[in-house]
Amino acid sequence: MTCFMDHRDLSRATATGYLFLLLLFSSFINIWSSCSNGSCQVVDSCCHSTDCGPGLFCGNCPALGKTQPFCIRGQATIPTSVIGGLPFNKYSWLVTHNSFSIVGAPALPGVQRFTFYNQEDTVTNQLKNGVRGLMLDMYDFNGDIWLCHSFRGQCFNFTAFQPAINTLREVEAFLSKNPSEIVTIIIEDYVHTPKGLTKLFKNAGLDKYWFPVSKMPKKGEDWPTVTEMVKANHRLLVFTSVASKEEEEGIAYQWKYLLENEAGDPGVKPGSCPNRKESQPFNSKTASLFLMNYFPTYPVEDEACKEHSARLADRIRTCYKAAGKH
Template sequence: MVLDIIFLMLISSTSHVSANSTTVLPAAAAACSNGECQLRDECSTDRDCAAGLYCLSCPLEFRGSRCVRSTISDPFKLLNNSLPFNKYAFLTTHNSFAIRGEPSHTGVPRFTPANQEDTVTQQLNHGVRALMLDTYEFKDGIWLCHSFKGKCHDFTAFEPAMDTLKEIKAFMSANPSEILTLILEDHVEAPYELSRLFRSSGLDKYWFPVSKMPRDGQDWPLVKDMVANNQRLIVFTSDRSKQETERIAYQWNFMVETQCECFLFSCCFHLWIGL
């Protein structure tokens, strides 16, 4: 299950976008069970819900438990893959690595919020096509941590970044027509360690080069061409300097973020727009 999600859309021209959305849950339907419950019907177990749905409890959004979707429509299959990459919107998870129930890899109990219930592999299989990862230098390597003040601690660490990159590589190898985007909150200060990590993981074979990323209102390449060239991994960093030194795209050269209000542990939706 995805707990904390955003939508990512890369577009070619500079524009201002504002959006307001309101979700109104209908009145509870009559009692149902045995796979007969439909979207947003009240439920007791996953078995109550129809195919493609499962039973979710989210106290801050609605009372009790309701049937919700377990997968999304793949926009690249829905619209075909002949359009520029920036013409598609796709699902992104926030703190994709911060998984509830993930065992401690440091021997110290973790004391930091979790944002997801699915593993990274499950997120990708459920239709997520962009992951937000927080990279830190920790224990003589690069780890994914949900931390603060630029430092990772035993109680905020989730796992070595290589473990997650291996999951991503396995998915990309098994799905040769899929394009993934990684958005890094980058706290790695050691020169070239981040690019070395990607080379060691084998993901560099899918790398979409920053030199091909459009500027000044131009369209991105066609999805079918990105797939044909096997340049299917787009990586953005929050560290401006790495676009010049390591050729990793600085995110704010290519996207902006709309603002939204978030409340403690509630679901929050963003729209990201590339320039």
């Protein structure tokens, strides 16, 4: 069968084809131009990090079922930039667990490190990206005080990272460069050297920023305002897990001032927020700081992105209720 087409129909078909292509191209232009050059916000699709707004980067999260890159927050919003002058305990500060346990950190020469990693950024970059609290495990090792991600209260060459003073000097550099910022250090303390921590912080140049234990609230009252802390240059809070060091070295005993939920898998179980066994109950009236742990027992780098979104917000609400707040 021979098919014929009227030339007028051919013209109409061609015109329709062009119109279709123009509509597609126009739609593409609108989609592309509606979100690019730094205008894309959180969860907006993106092609390059330059598409995303300040504090965001273009990444992906297959663990969430995402198949296309989207804008992800890479820098925390500093709470004092939203509202200033409140007591220190009225803000939420971002803290990293095992802040020193960094992917790619060099091991001791000739040693294969055997441990879990919790962070991707250097401590300097963590601080630049809005982290204001560091959890550090300190041990006596090699005649010095080292940061180790270890076990049984002992540092081994295959769990060691670096001398603690290196990381503390990063903190000092940050505080020196940013005179209105406050940093908290929480030490899982396995240091037995007499006055070891006192000497360590002094040698790192951090003693000049020290918040004195004598000025810390003891009965659950508010802390000084951030404005007052900055004015007095009391911009470094240090807590230890060893109770005796409060009297011996003037380092605050962690669970005297901090309430804390359970860490690891028990701390991420939906619908519950148990307190850590060392911590006072959440309804305690003597502590006005709350440390909320939120990380699995065994960190999986590719899964981390899904733990930082809706589940984290849900955990905050659950712990808030567990503390008797409504």
